[in-house]
Amino acid sequence: MNIGIIGLGLMGGSLAKALKKYSLAKKIYGYARSEKSKNEIIELNLVDELTDIDTMKKNCDLIILAIPVDNIISILPEFLDINKNTTIMDLGSTKEFIIKSVPSTIRKNFIAAHPMTGTEKSGPKAAIDNLYEGNTVVLCNLEDNDNLHVNRAFRLFQEIGMRIVVMDANEHDIHACYMSHLPHAISFSLANTVMNHEDPKSILALAAGGFKDMSRVAKSSPNMWTDIFKQNRKNLLKAIDQFESHMKEVREMVQNEDYEDLKMWMAKANSLHEIL
Amino acid sequence: MNIGIIGLGLMGGSLAKALKKYSLAKKIYGYARSEKSKNEIIELNLVDELTDIDTMKKNCDLIILAIPVDNIISILPEFLDINKNTTIMDLGSTKEFIIKSVPSTIRKNFIAAHPMTGTEKSGPKAAIDNLYEGNTVVLCNLEDNDNLHVNRAFRLFQEIGMRIVVMDANEHDIHACYMSHLPHAISFSLANTVMNHEDPKSILALAAGGFKDMSRVAKSSPNMWTDIFKQNRKNLLKAIDQFESHMKEVREMVQNEDYEDLKMWMAKANSLHEIL
Structure with a gap:
């Protein structure tokens, strides 16, 4: 499975480290906007390749949005033409507003996840090996997703050692x-x-x-x-x-x-x- | 130097452990009120001898009040007949009210100290080896003390690895x-x-x-x-x-x-x- 991570700060960078640790991806693609972040990602060797969103859409089975919650909303239109077998997943700290903003054409692909973990630090240098292990991830409104995507999300979080809790976005x-x-x-x-x-x-x-x-x-x-x-x-x-x-x-x-x-x-x- | 500790919970018990670790007392006397505490103190081997307050006053160079702040106030009259070379010191989290309550006849003996350290736990079983080391202790209104007692307090806190800060009780x-x-x-x-x-x-x-x-x-x-x-x-x-x-x-x-x-x-x- 090829995995793309958009945003390689604390959450995205730590996820890349966990994917590598457990050899869960054939290839990890990364996307970052700022030159400063790109340089840090390369220096820390967080991903296999830094690329653009189009290349990710073409090559990845799973694309993870590990960016601030407002940026998750604004990047969604980029994925309108996504293949129906490609999973998109966000890691944002809020869920209801994000789910409501997902265009209906890609709603089945979009997994709303919130790993209940973090530190007060941010940016690629904040990425740590064991951010996810032993912690809880909440997955919301899975009834609106295709099984392919739900299973992919479950396996990913299980394999990086998380306890999965399913609930309604509002709750x-x-x-x-x-x-x-x-x-x-x-x-x-x-x-x-x-x-x-x-x-x-x-x-x-x-x-x-x-x-x-x-x-x-x-x-x-x-x-x-x-x-x-x-x-x-x-x-x-x-x-x-x-x-x-x-x-x-x-x-x-x-x-x-x-x-x-x-x-x-x-x-x-x-x-x-x-x-x- | 013989040291008496009144109250062997988190603060007093941890102090007893530090005194032992650095061999700072010839003998450590302890005083506790409840049978439950006494049994735990013996079981944990926190002091050399559990005794009463009169014996402490007779045998100790330094008596430490490691009890809740209201109990510090109410126990003060017990020390009215203290020898002028015996130091009394409290470890309470408030200082102004305690200092104001010290009878003037023993004010020179009474060192008001607040070690800025702790955990949320209480009782003898909460006592830990390294509660004090590397942390800060505040000593208040030392101008009202005899030098003998000030020097004794300084040496004690230095030897258990604390940073000493001196300030007015109000501050x-x-x-x-x-x-x-x-x-x-x-x-x-x-x-x-x-x-x-x-x-x-x-x-x-x-x-x-x-x-x-x-x-x-x-x-x-x-x-x-x-x-x-x-x-x-x-x-x-x-x-x-x-x-x-x-x-x-x-x-x-x-x-x-x-x-x-x-x-x-x-x-x-x-x-x-x-x-x-």
Whole structure:
């Protein structure tokens, strides 16, 4: 099987590494726009050949869109003339808006996937060997796909060591909002709270594990995350409101010195870890 | 030097392990209240002898209070008759309220320390070898201490591999609020947001690194953290308000679809990592 990867940053580059590690592709084609990225991809030897989209369409059985979610939407028209046996798959963090944007003529070919993994880094140099292994990938609305493409996706993710979860795009977008999009909004806010202090340097001199963990994802790419917030806007607004009601609650309990209630509220938060 | 440790949970137990590792005490005495803790301390061989506070006062050069911040306050009267060459030191996460509560007769003996390290775990079994090494300890208001005690504290923390920072208790409480107390309030709120959903299990099935990191400290002990929030109440309320203004800002930008502003706001958050 020849595989084409469009975008060779953290997600695409790491996938190329996994494909090589498990010898899953006869040939890996790559596509990147910027000269800087192209040079890094060559230097890191991420793919067998850097090429254009037309060559990919001609030679690949599976083409993977590992680019920011808005770019996934805008590149779709390029694939209108795709062969019916060629699978197109996106790895975007939102699913409903992307699926709705897929032209009906290629809907059967288009696998909507979201590997629930990542780091705060981006670009080809962020690619790592084991990004996918042991993690979960969500596949959405597979009832609209041809079996050929579904099977191809299942085998690929199984072979790179992922746990596959199937769900409706709408449900995915809600869950991903709580597990990823809301935490990003919070982490960016926490980082900005400290950066707006008159002397962030002295404060950050005391940073330990807790703060470092909670501010880590505030390193993430603004371009990528603006698009994700945009595409999952409705769910994000709702999740922020729910989170805000809890922040209001803790503020009130501290303000009113309701320490017994505060203790119970913290104990309830503890219970999350009976599940996680 | 004989050292007594009151409370042998994460902080006290890990300190006992470090003292042993570097052979810094002739003898380590321990004190714990509950039978369960005592049994665990013996089983883990954390100290040379479990004893009472009177014996500690008689035999120890340095007595360390490694107990929750409210318990530090309530145990202070026990030390009113301490020898002037005996150092008492607390490891609490707040400093101003504790220092204000120290009886003036023993103020010269009392070293206010806050090692900026920890995990979400508690109890003797949470004790680990390398909790302190490479991390920062803050010592406050040392101008009120006798040199004998200051030097003892400096040598102890240096020898277990800590970076020592000296500051005013008021400044410490503000900084610790941003780096630790506010992040805890946020993490508890995030955990409660998910736990209040109708189906937390399905959502948490998709938890990846970002959410796991951000909810980790929501495992922390409600007893311990209620006391910390209580003692640092004023700073915490202020920090929550600042954080909330950023949450309001991101919510408004998403609501109003101000995506260019959102991108700049995220980029500002990114800049934290030029310092950290």
